[in-house]
Amino acid sequence: MTTNSNIILEVKNLNVEFTTDDGVVHAVNNVSYTVERGKTLAIVGESGSGKSVSSLAIMGLLTGTNSNVTGEVFFNGKELIGADPEEVRKLRGDEMAMIFQDPLSALHPYYTIGDQLIEAVLVHNKISDEAARERAIEMLIKVGIPSVDQRIDEYPHQLSGGMRQRIMIAMALINGPELLIADEPTTALDVTVQAQILDLLRELQKEFGTAIVLITHDLGVVADLADEVLVMYGGSAVEHAGVRELFYEPQMPYTWGLLASLPQISVKKEQLDPIPGSPPSLLNLPNGCVFEPRCAFKNQVANNACIESFPELLEVSQNHEARCHLSEPQRLAIRIDRKIGKINK
Numbered sequence: 001m002t003t004n005s006n007i008i009l010e011v012k013n014l015n016v017e018f019t020t021d022d023g024v025v026h027a028v029n030n031v032s033y034t035v036e037r038g039k040t041l042a043i044v045g046e047s048g049s050g051k052s053v054s055s056l057a058i059m060g061l062l063t064g065t066n067s068n069v070t071g072e073v074f075f076n077g078k079e080l081i082g083a084d085p086e087e088v089r090k091l092r093g094d095e096m097a098m099i100f101q102d103p104l105s106a107l108h109p110y111y112t113i114g115d116q117l118i119e120a121v122l123v124h125n126k127i128s129d130e131a132a133r134e135r136a137i138e139m140l141i142k143v144g145i146p147s148v149d150q151r152i153d154e155y156p157h158q159l160s161g162g163m164r165q166r167i168m169i170a171m172a173l174i175n176g177p178e179l180l181i182a183d184e185p186t187t188a189l190d191v192t193v194q195a196q197i198l199d200l201l202r203e204l205q206k207e208f209g210t211a212i213v214l215i216t217h218d219l220g221v222v223a224d225l226a227d228e229v230l231v232m233y234g235g236s237a238v239e240h241a242g243v244r245e246l247f248y249e250p251q252m253p254y255t256w257g258l259l260a261s262l263p264q265i266s267v268k269k270e271q272l273d274p275i276p277g278s279p280p281s282l283l284n285l286p287n288g289c290v291f292e293p294r295c296a297f298k299n300q301v302a303n304n305a306c307i308e309s310f311p312e313l314l315e316v317s318q319n320h321e322a323r324c325h326l327s328e329p330q331r332l333a334i335r336i337d338r339k340i341g342k343i344n345k
């Protein structure tokens with residue numbers, strides 16, 4: 001049991017492996033974090049770093065595949081990894097919900113959006129069909145769907161990408177969840193619609209007090225919405241900090257690379273892959289630091305430490321942890337030299 005009642009989600013040493021013909025894919029390695037009620041944790045990191053897989057594991061959506069999930073996930077103090085899948089299914093779509101990276105995959109093509117929303121309400125609530133329809137209509141209005149009376153009877157393919165994304169949000173929030181995991185909720189959308197969807201998430205968070213885990217490639221979005229940030233690389237958490245600490249005093253060379261892609265925090269929609277080289281094979285992770293093969297600063301560390309051992313995630317200051325063998329004075333000197341951090345928010 002978690003003791004701090006302010007914490008809605010506590011992830012402890014989460015590991016996810018997939019058994020494949022090529023070997024074991026170590027997709028998520030010892031990831032731990034907590035999320036407070038009503039707060040937003042952003043998870044950033046390049047493609048394949050384990051952002052979606054870790055979230056699917058938390059939601060209990062990796063069962064019955066080639067996956068092996070270990071570790072602990074406490075939701076409202078209740079452990080989910082070892083729990084009866086049926087119990088976790090009951091929580092999903094009710095007390096916790098997810099917006100998926102691909103909205104089409106999450107909406108059923110053969111049912112109208114109204115039917116799907118009504119079903120989502122009825123599965124978790126003992127109310128009449130009429131009351132459920134009322135709630136669906138209310139929610140569609142909240143997420144800004146125009147001509148709701150007509151739209152409610154349409155099928156997903158009849159809607160634009162932005163509209164489908166709004167339907168996903170309506171679906172995820174219709175039962176007032178305490179936790180929402182939003183996986184790249186705006187990536188597929190154009191900039192204006194992105195901004196509208198993010199505003200909407202913010203408003204709904206305020207209204208429902210929902211905690212959000214926001215997976216995004218976009219550091220502008222992080223600066224706008226997040227309270228805390230978890231940086232993932234090669235399936236591991238490499239830095240974890242308050243949003244201010246992360247932008248002002250980033251500690252890990254991978255994070256420096258991410259921030260270097262962002263000349264000014266006010267510039268939105270920067271994609272994060274500015275670092276030369278490619279991510280590690282998850283079939284065969286390095287023994288040392290997962291970022292070592294691409295790190296421009298490894299030669300400053302004595303005794304080949306970066307090749308020999310993976311640094312622990314250590315506290316740098318209050319509300320800030322990072323994995324790096326560079327000493328704090330070394331990191332500070334590099335940051336000053338390269339003008340990393342201290343970006344005006």
Ligand SMILES: Nc1ncnc2c1ncn2[C@@H]1O[C@H](COP(=O)(O)OP(=O)(O)OP(=O)(O)O)[C@@H](O)[C@H]1O
Pocket residue numbers: 018019020025027045046047048049050051052053054065066101282
């Ligand atoms: N069922 C599976 N079997 C084998 N490997 C898988 C499976 N599902 C995911 N993976 C691998 O796990 C790793 C992490 O994937 P994940 O989808 O979490 O990445 P991500 O950080 O969400 O990336 P993106 O930013 O592209 O969405 C990837 O290398 C992916 O290929």
Ligand SMILES: [Mg+2]
Pocket residue numbers: 051052053101183
């Ligand atoms: Mg993903």
